[in-house]
Amino acid sequence: MAPVLTFWKDLNTDPAPLKQQPVIPRHILVIGGGVSGLVTAWCLLDKGYKVTILAREWANTTKNGRLTAQIAGALWEYPPAVCGSHTNETSLAYSKSWAMIAYHIWYAIANTAGLNSGVRVMPARFFFPYAIEEDRRQYLKMKGIEASGVQDFVHDSKLADSLEIDPDYGVKDAYQHQSIIIDTDQAMEWLTVLVKAKGASFALASVDQDLLLLEDALRLHFFADAIVNCSGLGSKVLANDTTCYPLRGALLRLVNDGKDFPKINSALAISADAAQKDNGIIFLVPRNENILILGGIAQAGEEKLDLTLDSPAIQEMRKRCEEFMPCLKNAKLDPDYPLAQGLRPARKDNIRVERELRARANGKPSRVVHNYGHGGSGWSLSFGCAAEVVELIEEALAEIPPSAMATLQKAKL
Numbered sequence: 001m002a003p004v005l006t007f008w009k010d011l012n013t014d015p016a017p018l019k020q021q022p023v024i025p026r027h028i029l030v031i032g033g034g035v036s037g038l039v040t041a042w043c044l045l046d047k048g049y050k051v052t053i054l055a056r057e058w059a060n061t062t063k064n065g066r067l068t069a070q071i072a073g074a075l076w077e078y079p080p081a082v083c084g085s086h087t088n089e090t091s092l093a094y095s096k097s098w099a100m101i102a103y104h105i106w107y108a109i110a111n112t113a114g115l116n117s118g119v120r121v122m123p124a125r126f127f128f129p130y131a132i133e134e135d136r137r138q139y140l141k142m143k144g145i146e147a148s149g150v151q152d153f154v155h156d157s158k159l160a161d162s163l164e165i166d167p168d169y170g171v172k173d174a175y176q177h178q179s180i181i182i183d184t185d186q187a188m189e190w191l192t193v194l195v196k197a198k199g200a201s202f203a204l205a206s207v208d209q210d211l212l213l214l215e216d217a218l219r220l221h222f223f224a225d226a227i228v229n230c231s232g233l234g235s236k237v238l239a240n241d242t243t244c245y246p247l248r249g250a251l252l253r254l255v256n257d258g259k260d261f262p263k264i265n266s267a268l269a270i271s272a273d274a275a276q277k278d279n280g281i282i283f284l285v286p287r288n289e290n291i292l293i294l295g296g297i298a299q300a301g302e303e304k305l306d307l308t309l310d311s312p313a314i315q316e317m318r319k320r321c322e323e324f325m326p327c328l329k330n331a332k333l334d335p336d337y338p339l340a341q342g343l344r345p346a347r348k349d350n351i352r353v354e355r356e357l358r359a360r361a362n363g364k365p366s367r368v369v370h371n372y373g374h375g376g377s378g379w380s381l382s383f384g385c386a387a388e389v390v391e392l393i394e395e396a397l398a399e400i401p402p403s404a405m406a407t408l409q410k411a412k413l
Helices: 035-046 089-110 136-148 184-197 211-222 232-238 312-324 326-330 378-397 405-412
Strands: 027-031 050-055 119-128 173-182 201-204 226-229 244-255 267-270 282-286 291-295 339-347 352-355 368-372
Touching: 027 035, 027 211, 035 050, 035 184, 035 226, 035 368, 035 378, 089 119, 089 136, 089 173, 089 352, 089 378, 089 405, 136 173, 211 226, 211 368, 226 378, 232 244, 232 339, 232 368, 244 312, 282 312, 291 312, 312 326, 352 378, 352 405, 368 378
Parallel strands: 027 050, 027 226, 050 201, 119 267, 226 368
Antiparallel strands: 119 173, 244 291, 244 339, 267 282, 282 291, 352 368
16 A cells, blocks of 8 residues: 555644653664655654664755755655656556645645744646646646645646736646745755754764665664665765666745836746747746746756856757747846756666665675655655655565565556
């Protein structure tokens, strides 16, 4: 069966674990301090595990110091995401279930008073330059969204009419639903404080070798019973996975206070595979009350964070969004933080939430569980992947032999 994770039943936002730890708790080492690492730690803590999070850096708001999780667009999307990097059918089948688990948890967080979590529920509208029925893949995705349980789904070709979208841009169809929009700086700070309050220990260090080779030493050093790998692009080394690669992205941050253009209070998007031109993504998302993020790009294999406001890719990105919504030509950039750029942790076969399949030197099954390859969907899949990790940890601790994701998928259908 697919994992189940219910807010208040399986986890909560109280500053203490939901389930009290036993006298001698099982100790899990989580490697990675991004959204996947923090959410996984939260789920483990509320399940009664002792948790240590090991990372080479933590979320911060220093210049050029933000984590990938902070730079992310952080609009909840039903898979595949707008950036169009999701191609593996096994991973995609899992991701739809994971995304809905995350949707319901984030939705509950957004509607819990007094959390200061940075999580909001807002409308998201997705536009198409053709009737959706003409594209079987997009049509099936839309019907999947409609049946998924998202709130207030509407399919209406006239959804663009009430906005400042250029009628000559070519929008022919659209759908809308309530989505989750996350202020990532605020949310990462909130998650960090929460997991600390629930008892997580934090360790600052780098791991630069295959975890299979380091597993015994790490478990001995931290007195850990198992390890979860949430290291993102670091998994190229830590999981010995050469299919991991960077997918560079960038966002412009515009002042969205209603003075220079009508304030935008919903997410507006055209996905890469619907744009009918190379990398023609439209991505407009309110980050918080006063900032609108504008994107986007998806550049495979680019490892340098050397984009500037004058880079052709950034200028083309802005031009494309201004053609879509001409009022944005009047927009002012955030003077303190105009351009955000980062490397999405992509993988050729997409997301891997799976136990280490290679045996240890002594022939016994590894107690490493992997959770990486999320690309641009880390926030959207976070709690779903974490719920899967908890199940896999319990299998590993029970010394059950590991199974590959494809095998598990068939068993769960």
